[in-house]
Amino acid sequence: xxxxxxxxxxxxxxxxxxxxxxxxxxxxxxxxxxxxxxxxxxxxxxxxxxxxxxxxxxxxxxxxxxxxxxxxxxxxxxxxxxxxxxxxxxxxxxxx
Numbered sequence: 728x729x730x731x732x733x734x735x736x737x738x739x740x741x742x743x744x745x746x747x748x749x750x751x752x753x754x755x756x757x758x759x760x761x762x763x764x765x766x767x768x769x770x771x772x773x774x775x776x777x778x779x780x781x782x783x784x785x786x787x788x789x790x791x792x793x794x795x796x797x798x799x800x801x802x803x804x805x806x807x808x809x810x811x812x813x814x815x816x817x818x819x820x821x822x823x
Contacts, residue, residue: 734784734791743792750785757782 728736738746757778763769790796817823 730787731791734788737788738791746785746788747792750782750789753778753781753785 741749757775760771760774760778764771764775790799
């Protein structure tokens with residue numbers, strides 16, 4: 728079964744609203760693990776890996792919920808071009 732099919736299947740079984748709230752929960756769990764790593768110097772990379780995977784899965788479902796996959800990809804492409812331009816300018820200004 729393709730990933731896209733699984734995402735749509737989860738939405739059909741558990742509803743858009745439930746999965747949207749689940750996305751928020753998974754993001755908060757990732758935030759918690761990042762804060763533990765940075766603020767408390769915990770070696771919790773495995774937890775960060777797990778929570779990152781969970782968030783990425785939920786973000787794919789979120790794009791399905793709102794039918795925004797193409798718009799998100801287009802925005803990301805434009806945003807990455809802006810970031811690249813800023814990096815080029817910064818590196819030029821700082822002799823890198």
